[in-house]
Amino acid sequence: MGGEAPLPVADTVCDGGDLDCGSGLLLIIRNAMQPLPAGGVLELRSREVSVKEDLPAWCRLVGHTLLATAPAEGRVIRYFVQKKGADDALRADLERARSFAWITRVRWTGEMQARAFIRNHSFAVGQPASFETQDPAPSAVEYLLAALGGCLVVGFQWRASQRGIDIRNLEISLKAQADNILVFLGIEQKGHPGLRAVEGSLYVEAEADDEVLEALWEETLVRSPVTQSLVRQVPIHVPLKRV
The missing domain is CATH 3.30.300.20 (K homology (KH) domain)
Structure with missing residues (x-):
């Protein structure tokens, strides 16, 4: 009577915590896999629910193999990823991350008020110095x-x-x-x-x-x-x- 298949043996482990794939997790994974030879196995530990869908899609996209997943203590899921080959784009992508610049635009809206525009967000900004307990905006x-x-x-x-x-x-x-x-x-x-x-x-x-x-x-x-x-x-x- 057969039991569950044993989990792969990982060559290295990284923990993404609650980080999702769009917030830097993929860079952490790629950086952890960089020293591994082709065929090496990374164990990723993650508590972020979206990784369950996003990581397999990314593996298919870049050619890595998701060998297995397994629940661990608490909300942690273990993912075992086998490396396809060298990640030639990692150095350039790390450099792009280092040189990333945040951008905001702030427009005066009248009197002592302004509005900030950041990506898909906007919010009111009040006067720099206010001694009141309540104001239209912080x-x-x-x-x-x-x-x-x-x-x-x-x-x-x-x-x-x-x-x-x-x-x-x-x-x-x-x-x-x-x-x-x-x-x-x-x-x-x-x-x-x-x-x-x-x-x-x-x-x-x-x-x-x-x-x-x-x-x-x-x-x-x-x-x-x-x-x-x-x-x-x-x-x-x-x-x-x-x-």
């Missing part, structure tokens, strides 16, 4: 804090998912004060209108030791695009052009 500085917070919580959750850590609740609270907002208003000249510091707390509910979560948080901060943009001096070159 201020530009509040969007900056929201961008920082969003980058950090999503990055933390993804890195936790790579390690098989289930996050039940995750929230970040951020607070920032300008060095001197009166400079923006033209009332004073001393100091600058930029942020003096950003402070806050990350609140996490997860099945993991404090030491593990702390290490995960430190890695998240180091690898966060928005965080690293703020802690480094990023040159800004925006010349005026007449229309």
Whole structure:
């Protein structure tokens, strides 16, 4: 009486966590497979539901063979992919990823309001300095804090998912004060209108030791695009052009 066929033996393993194929997972897979010879086997571990359909389609497209899939602990699915041959386009695709540029267009919409247009999204942006408790739209500085917070919580959750850590609740609270907002208003000249510091707390509910979560948080901060943009001096070159 035959049982289930044994799973293939993987030459290397990579964990995509909750990342989907359109958000960088394929680059991670290709980079992990690069050192393998033709016929080598990669085991991908993923918790993202869409990978179940997208990965087989990609394998068929590029010629790799999806040898087997198997459920693992929790929501994790194991995928065993056999490499067809050399990935000659990987170096160029990695370079394209390195040189990728985010683009936004912001249009003044009247009075102290603007609207940002980003890919298929648009949203209102309020005045930079507002001391009211309610406004028609968040201020530009509040969007900056929201961008920082969003980058950090999503990055933390993804890195936790790579390690098989289930996050039940995750929230970040951020607070920032300008060095001197009166400079923006033209009332004073001393100091600058930029942020003096950003402070806050990350609140996490997860099945993991404090030491593990702390290490995960430190890695998240180091690898966060928005965080690293703020802690480094990023040159800004925006010349005026007449229309």
